[in-house]
Every structure is written in C-alpha cells, then in structure tokens.
Amino acid sequence: MAKAIPRPHRIRCGRGLLFELFPQYIVTLFGNESALYDRYAHLCFRIFLGGILLCCVQKASSIFLQSVGKSVKATLLSVSRDVLFLVPLMVWFALQFGIVGMLWAAPCADVLSFILTILLVALEYRSMRKRQSRQGDVSQSASDSADGTCQAGV
Numbered sequence: 001m002a003k004a005i006p007r008p009h010r011i012r013c014g015r016g017l018l019f020e021l022f023p024q025y026i027v028t029l030f031g032n033e034s035a036l037y038d039r040y041a042h043l044c045f046r047i048f049l050g051g052i053l054l055c056c057v058q059k060a061s062s063i064f065l066q067s068v069g070k071s072v073k074a075t076l077l078s079v080s081r082d083v084l085f086l087v088p089l090m091v092w093f094a095l096q097f098g099i100v101g102m103l104w105a106a107p108c109a110d111v112l113s114f115i116l117t118i119l120l121v122a123l124e125y126r127s128m129r130k131r132q133s134r135q136g137d138v139s140q141s142a143s144d145s146a147d148g149t150c151q152a153g154v
Contacts, residue, residue: 020046023041024038047107058077058113058117065120081109081113084113
C-alpha cells in the first residue's frame with residue numbers, strides 16, 4: 001500500500017491528519033493569546049481543513065492528466081479548488097453566514113473539486129479504453145490481412 005501512494009501525497013495526508021487530530025498542540029506553536037483565540041483557531045483547523053485530504057486525490061489526478069498529455073484538464077484541476085470554487089464560495093458564504101461561513105467554504109470547495117476530479121479522470125479513463133480497443137481492432141485486422149485470413153468478397 002505504501003508503494004501505491006507517492007511519498008509527497010502520504011506526507012500531505014499525514015499533515016492533514018495531524019491538523020485534524022491534534023489542533024490544540026499546533027495552535028500553541030503560534031501563540032496562546034486568549035480563550036477566544038484558541039477557540040477560533042481550533043474551529044479553523046476543524047472546519048477549514050476538513051476536506052483537505054481530498055486535495056491529495058486532486059493533485060495526483062492533475063499530475064496524471066498532465067502526464068498523459070491532457071494539459072487543459074490538468075490545469076482546470078489545478079485551479080479548480082482555489083480559484084474556481086474557494087474564492088467565490090468564500091465571498092458568498094461570508095455574505096450569507098459571516099466569518100464561520102467563510103471557513104465552511106474550504107471543505108465545500110474541496111468536495112466540489114473532488115467531484116470534478118472524479119469526472120475528468122473517469123472521462124479520460126473511458127477515452128483511453130476506447131483508444132486502446134480501437135488500436136486493438138486495427139492491429140487485429142492488420143494481422144488478419146497479413147495472415148491471409150481476411151477473405152473479402154466471399
């Protein structure tokens with residue numbers, strides 16, 4: 001299993017778990033201002049980083065799409081969370097729900113970008129399978145022709 005997930009993604013997931021499981025210890029690294037500060041910092045960790053693990057899938061999929069020559073899809077995935085979803089959701093949620101609404105924009109953006117990732121990768125996978133089957137059909141008919149087994153006009 002450890003070999004299946006690239007090391008940078010394992011590190012990212014591990015950091016996400018640390019922020020999710022031990023926010024109080026991480027908050028104290030940056031100061032201990034007041035009870036209100038601590039409460040808000042914990043809230044930020046719990047809500048804002050709630051869907052961050054989904055970003056690992058998005059980043060890996062973006063790299064995959066880029067490696068198979070689908071740079072437009074890869075770029076769309078790269079900017080989808082922060083630009084396409086997070087900024088508009090932050091503005092809208094802030095107007096609707098205040099400062100806590102802004103925090104909820106991040107997990108919502110993570111989920112939306114994850115859904116977009118699944119759709120784009122599934123479409124690309126389907127396209128790759130169709131190309132592979134077409135190439136298999138062409139090579140099969142070419143080998144039939146070379147063998148003389150294809151009898152046209154019979």
